[in-house]
Amino acid sequence: MKRLLSVLLVCAMVLSMGLIGAVAEEAPLVIDIYDEAANYNGTQSGWFAKVVKDRFNIELNIIAPQVVGNEVEATRLADGNLGDIIVCDKAKMPGYVSSGVVRDISDKLPECENIMQFQKQIETYNKGLDVEEGQIYGIPTEMMDTSPTTLTDDMIYSSPQLRWDYYTEIGRPELNNLDDLLDALKQIQDAHPTNDDGDHAYAFTLWPDWDGNDNMIGIANVVQLTTWYGEKLKQSAILKPDNTFTKVYDRDAAYYKITKFLNKAYQMGLVDPESGEQPWDDVANKLSTGRAYLMWYSWQQGFWNSVDRLNNGTAFTVIPVKDMYFYADADRYYGSDRMFGVGANVEGEKYDRIMEFLDWYASPEGATFQHDGIEGLNYTVGEDGKFIPYKDNALMDNLPVPEEYGGGGYSDGNNAINQWIVSANCVNPVTGERYAQKFWQSYKDMTMTDMKKEWQETFDAEDPVDYMKKNNQLLASPSVDFTAKEYDNDLSALRVDVNNQLCQYTWNLIFCETDDDFEALWDEMIEQLNGFGYEELYAFDCENYQVEVDAKIAAAE
Numbered sequence: 001m002k003r004l005l006s007v008l009l010v011c012a013m014v015l016s017m018g019l020i021g022a023v024a025e026e027a028p029l030v031i032d033i034y035d036e037a038a039n040y041n042g043t044q045s046g047w048f049a050k051v052v053k054d055r056f057n058i059e060l061n062i063i064a065p066q067v068v069g070n071e072v073e074a075t076r077l078a079d080g081n082l083g084d085i086i087v088c089d090k091a092k093m094p095g096y097v098s099s100g101v102v103r104d105i106s107d108k109l110p111e112c113e114n115i116m117q118f119q120k121q122i123e124t125y126n127k128g129l130d131v132e133e134g135q136i137y138g139i140p141t142e143m144m145d146t147s148p149t150t151l152t153d154d155m156i157y158s159s160p161q162l163r164w165d166y167y168t169e170i171g172r173p174e175l176n177n178l179d180d181l182l183d184a185l186k187q188i189q190d191a192h193p194t195n196d197d198g199d200h201a202y203a204f205t206l207w208p209d210w211d212g213n214d215n216m217i218g219i220a221n222v223v224q225l226t227t228w229y230g231e232k233l234k235q236s237a238i239l240k241p242d243n244t245f246t247k248v249y250d251r252d253a254a255y256y257k258i259t260k261f262l263n264k265a266y267q268m269g270l271v272d273p274e275s276g277e278q279p280w281d282d283v284a285n286k287l288s289t290g291r292a293y294l295m296w297y298s299w300q301q302g303f304w305n306s307v308d309r310l311n312n313g314t315a316f317t318v319i320p321v322k323d324m325y326f327y328a329d330a331d332r333y334y335g336s337d338r339m340f341g342v343g344a345n346v347e348g349e350k351y352d353r354i355m356e357f358l359d360w361y362a363s364p365e366g367a368t369f370q371h372d373g374i375e376g377l378n379y380t381v382g383e384d385g386k387f388i389p390y391k392d393n394a395l396m397d398n399l400p401v402p403e404e405y406g407g408g409g410y411s412d413g414n415n416a417i418n419q420w421i422v423s424a425n426c427v428n429p430v431t432g433e434r435y436a437q438k439f440w441q442s443y444k445d446m447t448m449t450d451m452k453k454e455w456q457e458t459f460d461a462e463d464p465v466d467y468m469k470k471n472n473q474l475l476a477s478p479s480v481d482f483t484a485k486e487y488d489n490d491l492s493a494l495r496v497d498v499n500n501q502l503c504q505y506t507w508n509l510i511f512c513e514t515d516d517d518f519e520a521l522w523d524e525m526i527e528q529l530n531g532f533g534y535e536e537l538y539a540f541d542c543e544n545y546q547v548e549v550d551a552k553i554a555a556a557e
Helices: 002-024 046-056 071-078 090-099 115-127 164-169 178-191 220-228 254-267 280-288 298-303 307-312 348-361 364-371 441-446 450-459 464-470 489-510 515-532 534-556
Strands: 029-035 058-063 085-089 158-163 232-234 237-239 245-247 295-297 316-318 326-329 338-342 379-381 387-389 474-477
Touching: 029 348, 046 058, 046 348, 085 090, 090 338, 158 164, 158 178, 158 220, 158 298, 164 178, 164 450, 178 254, 220 232, 220 254, 220 295, 220 326, 232 534, 237 534, 245 534, 254 489, 254 515, 280 298, 295 298, 307 441, 307 450, 316 464, 338 348, 348 364, 387 441, 464 474, 489 515, 489 534, 515 534
Parallel strands: 029 058, 029 085, 326 474
Antiparallel strands: 085 338, 158 295, 158 316, 232 237, 237 245, 379 387
């Protein structure tokens, strides 16, 4: 009898192991993510792929219009299947709803406790869609846990940033305007024509990959710098600090001012000759190898700054320019300009798995992987449970990943979705500190360096936002929930034509050899844009975004 029981037990174990093996070997579920934020097209690989596969047995296939071209949108829409998960500009969601390519996810959301931490923001957005009460089609990206008028960050999204050691080397000159900034950059580039490896380095390295995105027309490298003078593009219209609109080609507006600034930089020999054609990946490599001397996005510092460089003074930091008046959005309480949605064809087990994945994506663990990386590589955990920076050069140097996460390089396996549900500035409930490393007390202690002390003494401020507030250089725009009216087919086609013309002309303007050539080409651009119907597009956008302006004015009162 004992022997019989033993045989049965062994058989049961063998069968059990076989079943476990079958489960383990089950083919992963492939999820197509149509992703307007992605800079990579194809199957997610590396450590983030392993994190997702281990938890959900899901494989992420990224479809990136920024990489393969915007034509992929029309092709997939014609097939009635944009993607299983959709990451798109917020302005496109109403059109996707009306065309039936996204589904109502309200039946599953009550089970998604992490996503529902942002219930107010999600419901507020979806009430603006022409849908039945209670239906939910979109989840805003990068939602915040503060309020619509709070400005949490100590550094705004776009501002001029130089290497502190090079700025110190040229005497820390007072910068009154863009000409002074160019003069400082020329001194730096003349003194350091190459990086430490002997590769050519330039003050400016530009790229075209993001042109016309984020509800703006024109080239991104100009568009983002218009905010240095209090102006913000709203599709084809420029919103001025006094809450009035002006045309993108107005010579009194910042699009002209910044394009002229970049052209002057080119005439001074400060612009990377590969600009205009190089892909973003090449730029990222140049940032991480010290081949660019001006940064303007806050997140670009992640490609260079490290605790070691902050300690030895070779890190990038904001350098004030006195005539600037910075437009900055307050905390994006209602989220950024993009949305997550689920494809209309998704159902059954696939639907269940996708919603489980998205809820995890909004969880403390998911947000930690997105914003902080891997424990033991990017950070360690102290006895008090709070995070401590460890190898903060993992991204810039593509450091090897621990075998438990599949090995390979860190940046090679980084999250290719490139968009979050939870903002990095939200509080991580596990640590009680915000996900963004710069808010950790351990990071603040590590980075209270001579460089930071020198910066504070030089500019008489605690941080860049403090400086801007003290010197009346900050226009903080309240966060409001707003969904722009969608274009009809004619306006959509018109926008494509106008944007293409504006981008082409702007790149040519940047590379003009003389001021006279620049002005003549600007006049030609105005004539061409008007010929394509720019003024019709402008009128529509002014009326469209006036609703948002009115809401912001009311929120500020």
